[in-house]
Amino acid sequence: MAWLRTKRPTTRELLRAEHRPHAARSVRTGRWIIVGLLCVIGALLYLRSQEQTQHAQRIEALGLETQALKAELEQGRLQRQETHATEEQLLRRIATLSAQVERLQTDLAFFRQQKKAR
DSSP states (O other), X not given: OOOOOOOOOOHHHHHHSOOOOOOOOOHHHHHXXXXXXXXXXXXXXXXXXXXHHHHHHHHHXXXXXXXXXXXXXXXXXXXXXXXXXXXXXXXXXXXXXXXXXXXXXXXXXXXXXXXXXX
């Protein structure tokens, strides 16, 4: 059994002090405190690892979401380019047909003049 070392009280302190019996702390109490602290530390480490796992899962989910959004954005860009190309092609076709209509109207006017002249 380990004895706690204390300063020896003087006679004056012994006479003036109020004496009450104190229960001596046993070694078991210290062991229980150590075991309790180890349990608390273990629980904190477990909670920390759970938190890190949740963060890693969240980061992975965000990465997948980012990839999906990038693919969606690229799809939108391709559709815009396709729409733009189709619009340009239709405008060229309209210009070609307008020119052809003008030429045909000119030819028609020419043939009508020729018909009147006869």
